Structure formats: C-alpha cells, structure tokens
Amino acid sequence: MELIFEKSRPGYGGYQVPKTDVPEIILEEYIDSSLIREDLSLPEVAEIEVIRHYTALSRMNFGVDTGFYPLGSCTMKYNPKINEDLSHLPAFEELHPYGPESWSQGSLQLMYELKSFLCEIFGMADFSLQPAAGAHGELTGMIICRKYFDKKKERRSKILIPDTAHGTNPASGALCGYEVVTVKSDRDGNIDLDHLGRMMTDDVAALMLTNPNTLGLFERNIEAVADIVHIKGGILYGDGANANAFLGKCRPGDLGFDIIQVNLHKTFSSPHGSGGPGSGPVGVAPHLVDFLPIPRVVRDGEAYRMEYDFPDSIGRVKSFYGNFSVLLRAYAYIRSLGAEGLMKVAEIAVLNANYVRTRLKPFFDLPYDRMCMHECVFSGRRQLANWGVKTAHMAKRLIDYGFHPPTVYFPLIVPEAMMIEPTETESVTMLDKFCEAMIAIAKEAEKAPENLKKAPLNGAISQLDEVLAAREPDIRWKKRGEGNGH
Numbered sequence: 001m002e003l004i005f006e007k008s009r010p011g012y013g014g015y016q017v018p019k020t021d022v023p024e025i026i027l028e029e030y031i032d033s034s035l036i037r038e039d040l041s042l043p044e045v046a047e048i049e050v051i052r053h054y055t056a057l058s059r060m061n062f063g064v065d066t067g068f069y070p071l072g073s074c075t076m077k078y079n080p081k082i083n084e085d086l087s088h089l090p091a092f093e094e095l096h097p098y099g100p101e102s103w104s105q106g107s108l109q110l111m112y113e114l115k116s117f118l119c120e121i122f123g124m125a126d127f128s129l130q131p132a133a134g135a136h137g138e139l140t141g142m143i144i145c146r147k148y149f150d151k152k153k154e155r156r157s158k159i160l161i162p163d164t165a166h167g168t169n170p171a172s173g174a175l176c177g178y179e180v181v182t183v184k185s186d187r188d189g190n191i192d193l194d195h196l197g198r199m200m201t202d203d204v205a206a207l208m209l210t211n212p213n214t215l216g217l218f219e220r221n222i223e224a225v226a227d228i229v230h231i232k233g234g235i236l237y238g239d240g241a242n243a244n245a246f247l248g249k250c251r252p253g254d255l256g257f258d259i260i261q262v263n264l265h266k267t268f269s270s271p272h273g274s275g276g277p278g279s280g281p282v283g284v285a286p287h288l289v290d291f292l293p294i295p296r297v298v299r300d301g302e303a304y305r306m307e308y309d310f311p312d313s314i315g316r317v318k319s320f321y322g323n324f325s326v327l328l329r330a331y332a333y334i335r336s337l338g339a340e341g342l343m344k345v346a347e348i349a350v351l352n353a354n355y356v357r358t359r360l361k362p363f364f365d366l367p368y369d370r371m372c373m374h375e376c377v378f379s380g381r382r383q384l385a386n387w388g389v390k391t392a393h394m395a396k397r398l399i400d401y402g403f404h405p406p407t408v409y410f411p412l413i414v415p416e417a418m419m420i421e422p423t424e425t426e427s428v429t430m431l432d433k434f435c436e437a438m439i440a441i442a443k444e445a446e447k448a449p450e451n452l453k454k455a456p457l458n459g460a461i462s463q464l465d466e467v468l469a470a471r472e473p474d475i476r477w478k479k480r481g482e483g484n485g486h
C-alpha cells in the first residue's frame with residue numbers, strides 16, 4: 001500500500017481557507033527568517049483520497065469491534081458505544097482544565113463519585129484518579145510505599161514479586177529504587193508460603209501481588225500471605241489489573257491489601273491497546289491516605305473542589321487530573337451496569353474462561369488444572385515435543401480463522417504458554433467457534449505440522465522475521481511475497 005506521501009500530486013488538496021479579514025503582515029519583520037519554513041512537504045491529496053487512505057488502513061487493523069480478541073491479561077471486552085457518546089458530551093469535552101472550579105462542578109462531582117464507587121467496589125479508604133495507566137499506578141503505589149517508610153524512618157530496600165507477575169511489576173519496583181526479589185509459586189499456582197516466609201525479612205518494603213494471578217488463579221492463601229507480610233511491617237500491594245474476575249465478589253481491602261491499582265481501561269471498559277489512553281487509579285488503606293497524589297477532589301457541602309494542602313502527599317504524578325475521558329467512560333459504565341451488573345460481569349467472565357478451559361483441555365496441556373478465574377493458561381509443549389509445532393505457529397494460525405491470538409509465552413513459568421481471556425462480552429456461540437478453531441489447529445499440528453508452521457496462510461502479511469522487525473522496522477505494507485515484509 002502506498003504511503004499518503006506517495007499519493008501526493010502537486011495541486012491537489014482537501015481544504016479551503018477563507019480570505020483573510022485581518023491586515024496582512026510581513027512575517028520576516030516579526031520572526032527571524034531562518035526560523036520560517038518555506039517547504040513543509042505536506043502531502044497534496046484530495047479529500048476523498050485521504051478518506052480512502054485512512055479507511056483502508058483502519059481495515060487492516062484488528063480490534064474488539066472486528067472480532068474475538070482473547071488476549072489474556074488485557075481484558076479486551078466490548079466497550080459499549082454509549083460510553084463513547086457520553087465521553088463526547090460538549091459540557092465535558094470542551095471544558096478547559098484551567099477553567100474556574102465554579103464552571104467545572106459537574107466534572108468534579110463525577111470524579112468525586114467515581115472515586116467513591118472505586119472505594120466501595122475495592123474496599124479501600126480513598127483513591128487517586130491521576131495515574132495514566134496500570135503501570136503508572138504501580139509506580140505511584142510504590143512511591144507511596146517509599147514515602148510511608150521514609151516518614152517512619154525505616155530503611156527497607158527490597159520488594160518481593162511472585163514469579164507469575166506481569167513484567168510491569170518488577171519494572172515499577174526497580175524504577176522506584178527497590179531491589180526486586182522473586183518469590184516462587186507452588187505446584188497449584190499459589191504463592192509458596194514457606195518461600196515467602198523465608199524471604200519476608202525486615203528490609204522488605206512490600207509484596208506486589210496480582211490476584212487472581214496471571215495464571216488466572218485466585219490466591220487461595222491470600223489471608224495467610226497478608227499476615228506474613230503485615231507481621232513484618234510490610235505493605236501488601238495489589239496489582240488490580242485482573243479485577244474483572246472478582247467485581248462485587250470480594251474486595252481487596254477486605255483481603256488485606258494496603259495499596260491497589262485498578263486498570264479502568266480494562267475492567268471498566270475503555271477502548272485500549274496500542275498505547276492508550278488508559279487510567280490506573282490507585283486506592284489505599286486508611287494509614288496511607290495522606291500520601292496520595294495531589295490535588296485531590298474533595299466535597300465542601302454541595303460544592304466540589306481540588307485540594308492541594310496535604311503535606312505528606314507524594315505530589316503530582318500527572319498533569320491536570322488524569323485522563324479524564326477514561327474516567328468518564330468508567331463512570332458511565334459503572335452507572336449503567338450498577339452493582340448487580342458488575343457482579344454479573346465477574347460471574348460470566350469466570351464462566352466463559354472455564355468453558356474454554358474445559359472444552360480445550362483434551363487437546364492441550366493444562367499445567368495448572370483447577371477451576372480458573374477470568375482466564376486460563378494452556379501449554380503448547382505437547383505439540384512442540386511431538387511435532388515441532390510451537391505456540392507461536394498455533395497463535396498465527398488462529399489469524400487464518402479470523403481470531404486475534406491469545407497472549408503467548410506469558411506467564412513465564414508456563415512453557416509455550418497460551419493465555420486465553422474470553423471476557424464476559426462473548427456469547428457461547430463465539431466461544432464454540434473459537435474452541436473449534438483451536439481444536440482444528442491441535443489436529444493439524446498432529447496431521448500436517450509443516451503446513452501449520454507456515455501460518456498465517458491468509459493473513460495480510462506472512463510470518464515476520466521478528467528480530468529484524470524489531471531492529472529494522474519497515475513500516476511499508478507489502479503484498480504477500482513482496483520483499484521480506486518485516
């Protein structure tokens with residue numbers, strides 16, 4: 001496909017500028033001529049070419065609105081379009097963040113109510129809505145943890161992270177200056193309590209725990225885990241990215257978590273992927289409220305305002321008040337589903353994952369064979385050992401069936417991992433279609449492995465040389481067979 005610059009033909013354009021109604025000036029009298037650009041090299045294309053170009057590009061994309069997207073850990077659920085409409089209401093969209101608070105009462109009230117909802121759903125004392133993503137929320141939580149121990153004049157240099165953790169957890173801990181120490185999982189996929197007991201020493205600031213973890217399993221000994229951490233004066237940090245599994249069913253605050261980040265773009269349904277915008281609010285237990293970022297939205301009688309006077313606060317972590325449009329979508333989502341609806345989300349998300357787990361179990365290895373939460377993790381090791389078919393091949397073959405592949409090779413403790421998160425928004429008909437495709441692929445691995453290794457056979461592009469693609473990306477789209485297409 002041609003780049004828009006290659007479509008450019010002199011003289012074509014898609015804009016009309018009205019005649020100037022102010023006196024013309026000589027630009028060089030105001031700006032140094034070396035700073036004035038004569039040739040912008042903008043593409044010259046007619047409006048219809050622009051429309052066709054971007055429409056064609058959008059069709060090469062895959063999204064929740066085009067097909068089933070079981071990308072584990074990412075909660076690629078359908079995003080109701082009413083949330084989109086509401087987030088574009090002019091009263092919100094056109095509000096300037098520097099406008100006076102008296103003009104912004106509706107937005108302030110929305111933020112205040114959203115954080116109250118989050119406090120109730122997750123059992124925390126207060127929330128900050130500022131962080132712009134899950135990873136940013138983790139970092140904010142870790143900075144709060146640091147400040148808490150600084151204030152107590154305790155020197156703690158390490159954080160513990162289970163071997164199932166998402167890569168952002170150790171990254172956030174390390175960015176905050178902590179030494180990251182790995183805690184092992186046991187054979188059932190829970191934290192190994194003996195190992196945790198030995199590792200949880202006086203110099204450990206926190207345990208960062210995802211529950212349910214990235215195996216899709218609920219930590220069975222969560223209360224014991226919390227006790228081990230708290231007895232040593234440590235903080236139990238919860239990565240709440242997997243909240244879809246337990247909305248309204250249990251509350252991290254009740255389980256003993258002191259800090260938690262929630263990924264609004266995942267659980268509370270904003271379009272995400274390809275870099276956001278996201279939102280990762282951070283909730284804390286009562287003893288950590290003073291450390292939350294400023295400003296914090298507060299209520300004074302009937303009025304709402306931003307309050308900056310919290311001397312122990314870690315300060316700002318984001319310009320203005322966070323990614324407000326994502327907050328708006330989350331608010332609309334919570335209000336439209338209500339408490340009953342949110343509980344149903346968790347129930348159906350878990351039901352759907354267990355349906356897929358049960359249907360695919362005869363065909364793929366299931367290293368942690370127990371009831372799962374919102375996602376299930378298979379291993380392709382049988383296919384690799386017997387027929388040399390890798391998980392990557394099977395994932396790419398799914399593209400031929402019109403499905404987005406699951407998350408692969410993660411979590412790291414499962415060899416040839418395939419992590420499938422169907423979400424609650426898929427029907428059983430769709431789950432059946434997906435399972436039938438997976439079963440056909442399992443059979444193909446056995447009967448025609450060489451064919452499978454060439455997958456995708458009908459995708460927009462064929463297999464990439466992944467190393468070359470990362471090192472020397474060639475973003476030009478080529479037809480199959482043209483060039484190396486990396």
Ligand SMILES: *Cc1c(COP(=O)(O)O)cnc(C)c1O
Pocket residue numbers: 073074133134135136166168169210214239241242263278280
């Ligand atoms: C998605 C995810 C994160 C990171 O969230 P971002 O919004 O992508 O920064 C962290 N932990 C887990 C378990 C996740 O699934």
